[in-house]
Amino acid sequence: MKIAFATSEAYPFAKTGGLADVSSALPAALARRGHDVRIIMPRYYAVDRERYGLRVVGGPLGVPLGGGEKWAAILESRHIPEVPVYFIEHEFYFGRDGLYDDGYSAYADNAERFIFFCRGVMQALKDIGFAPDIIHCNDWQTGLIPVYHKTLYRDDPFFNRGSTVMTVHNAGYQGVFPAENYRLTQLDPGLFTDNGLEFFNQMNFLKGGVLFADAVTTVSRKYADELSTPEFGYDLADVFQKVKGRFRGITNGVDYSSWNPETDPFIPARYSRKTTDGKRACREALQQTMGIDVDPAAVLAGTISRVTYQKGMDVLADALRPLLADENLQFVLLGQGDERILDRFGELKRLFPGRVGLFRGYDERLSHLIEAGLDIYLMPSRYEPCGLNQMYSMRYGTIPVVRATGGLDDTVIEWDDKSLRGNGFKFAELTEKALYEKIRYVIRCYHDTQSWKVLQRNAMEFSYSWSDASVEYERMYEVILLASRTRGESRAPGNDHSRGSRGKKRVKSNA
Ligand code: ADP
Ligand code: GLC
Numbered sequence: 001m002k003i004a005f006a007t008s009e010a011y012p013f014a015k016t017g018g019l020a021d022v023s024s025a026l027p028a029a030l031a032r033r034g035h036d037v038r039i040i041m042p043r044y045y046a047v048d049r050e051r052y053g054l055r056v057v058g059g060p061l062g063v064p065l066g067g068g069e070k071w072a073a074i075l076e077s078r079h080i081p082e083v084p085v086y087f088i089e090h091e092f093y094f095g096r097d098g099l100y101d102d103g104y105s106a107y108a109d110n111a112e113r114f115i116f117f118c119r120g121v122m123q124a125l126k127d128i129g130f131a132p133d134i135i136h137c138n139d140w141q142t143g144l145i146p147v148y149h150k151t152l153y154r155d156d157p158f159f160n161r162g163s164t165v166m167t168v169h170n171a172g173y174q175g176v177f178p179a180e181n182y183r184l185t186q187l188d189p190g191l192f193t194d195n196g197l198e199f200f201n202q203m204n205f206l207k208g209g210v211l212f213a214d215a216v217t218t219v220s221r222k223y224a225d226e227l228s229t230p231e232f233g234y235d236l237a238d239v240f241q242k243v244k245g246r247f248r249g250i251t252n253g254v255d256y257s258s259w260n261p262e263t264d265p266f267i268p269a270r271y272s273r274k275t276t277d278g279k280r281a282c283r284e285a286l287q288q289t290m291g292i293d294v295d296p297a298a299v300l301a302g303t304i305s306r307v308t309y310q311k312g313m314d315v316l317a318d319a320l321r322p323l324l325a326d327e328n329l330q331f332v333l334l335g336q337g338d339e340r341i342l343d344r345f346g347e348l349k350r351l352f353p354g355r356v357g358l359f360r361g362y363d364e365r366l367s368h369l370i371e372a373g374l375d376i377y378l379m380p381s382r383y384e385p386c387g388l389n390q391m392y393s394m395r396y397g398t399i400p401v402v403r404a405t406g407g408l409d410d411t412v413i414e415w416d417d418k419s420l421r422g423n424g425f426k427f428a429e430l431t432e433k434a435l436y437e438k439i440r441y442v443i444r445c446y447h448d449t450q451s452w453k454v455l456q457r458n459a460m461e462f463s464y465s466w467s468d469a470s471v472e473y474e475r476m477y478e479v480i481l482l483a484s485r486t487r488g489e490s491r492a493p494g495n496d497h498s499r500g501s502r503g504k505k506r507v508k509s510n511a
Contacts, residue, residue: 004038006145028080131159225249299330312430
């Protein structure tokens with residue numbers, strides 16, 4: 001199959017979170033299964049020309065936008081051996097330091113930037129001559145692609161044998177923008193209704209993607225169920241219910257070539273489940289790096305996180321204060337995001353000198369050292385579509401303590417000290433009290449050295465790689481392709497309801 005994987009971030013080129021990890025590992029796993037996969041993403045300022053061997057392969061590319069056309073270049077990198085990566089370059093839209101914001105607030109023209117990107121993906125695929133069987137779209141930034149595919153490009157022979165998939169990595173971010181941006185899309189105004197892209201008088205990218213894609217997925221089974229509820233669906237619950245016949249959860253895999261203590265180049269000592277000795281050296285290195293006491297008796301807990309409402313870091317900061325007072329506990333955080341919440345960790349650092357480490361910012365190398373050096377990994381998320389760090393932690397013998405939501409609930413099995421089964425700990429309520437009690441219980445378990453070793457071994461044995469998960473995507477692609485081709489063959493020409501009430505609209509530049 002020919003698969004175009006459209007995304008706004010992919011490791012190592014540009015990353016703010018797990019979407020980037022998925023966007024390089026899943027395409028590579030599909031390529032290893034024999035598919036012709038190409039990633040397509042924006043070329044941000046940070047995507048270095050030399051480092052990634054970028055070369056111009058297409059364009060100048062005309063991208064229709066509003067009443068006019070913007071011009072872009074297409075660059076290619078072969079940095080990921082199995083998968084060519086194409087970058088849409090436009091200095092004004094993407095030549096910036098941040099992906100979505102300037103470090104404080106979201107860019108004011110994000111709607112325009114990602115309308116341009118979605119339309120640019122369609123144009124770029126034609127320009128490079130890659131007619132995909134599947135366009136796999138990810139999160140709101142790519143949400144208009146399935147809409148374009150089913151409307152402006154519907155009769156385009158280049159695209160009409162293909163299908164689209166929309167994967168929802170996080171329904172907390174939907175790409176909701178003032179209605180006046182809609183005219184930039186060149187879509188039929190008839191689609192701007194409650195059954196289309198309109199959402200409380202605004203335009204909603206993700207809603208468009210979910211409604212128009214041939215299949216919709218999210219990144220765990222539990223989150224797929226949760227999305228149909230008002231609490232997690234963020235006002236799109238009814239939309240997810242509407243598409244439930246073509247909506248499913250496929251849990252993210254782990255790229256064990258990047259996240260594996262046996263081979264990790266970022267950690268000072270390697271180890272495996274057979275010999276975990278190296279973990280002690282990693283723990284010491286972590287304590288030193290984070291400027292906390294090299295105390296072998298303390299329990300070392302921590303997390304790596306976007307510091308946002310989603311991640312429950314506010315509640316964690318509250319619970320840590322009494323925990324640090326009552327237990328011989330150390331805590332380290334690598335994170336960026338909400339400065340007020342980060343300041344609360346800063347305050348803990350002042351209150352408990354030598355026991356709290358805080359690194360404000362983004363650091364890939366340090367994130368690996370944290371996975372290797374910790375005893376317990378805390379993930380008290382309010383919601384978590386999948387979550388990757390709990391799975392990374394397990395492989396490093398670092399025990400996850402998570403809130404039972406989304407993918408965290410699907411992947412972590414509660415430790416039972418009678419049967420010696422389980423790979424981590426879960427709690428249900430996100431309150432300071434519940435977190436305090438759970439972590440105290442975990443610390444008691446930690447001090448039972450023999451059974452903790454069994455727990456560690458269980459966790460390290462957990463394995464869910466992309467070679468497992470990619471098979472599920474492959475099967476789904478096959479099913480929708482077959483269905484849409486069968487439908488396509490029996491479709492009467494001109495019998496098209498998807499253009500909205502105004503009927504046909506031709507776009508000169510893709511005619
Ligand atoms: P999310 O995508 O919601 O942020 P995930 O658990 O799926 O959560 O993935 C987060 C990814 O981002 C992991 O690879 C994690 O190690 C990484 N990450 C998050 N914050 C940072 C940071 N400040 N520095 C380095 N890596 C980070
Ligand atoms: C999102 C989610 C996270 C998930 C990641 C990759 O950012 O918040 O839970 O693991 O996407 O799918």
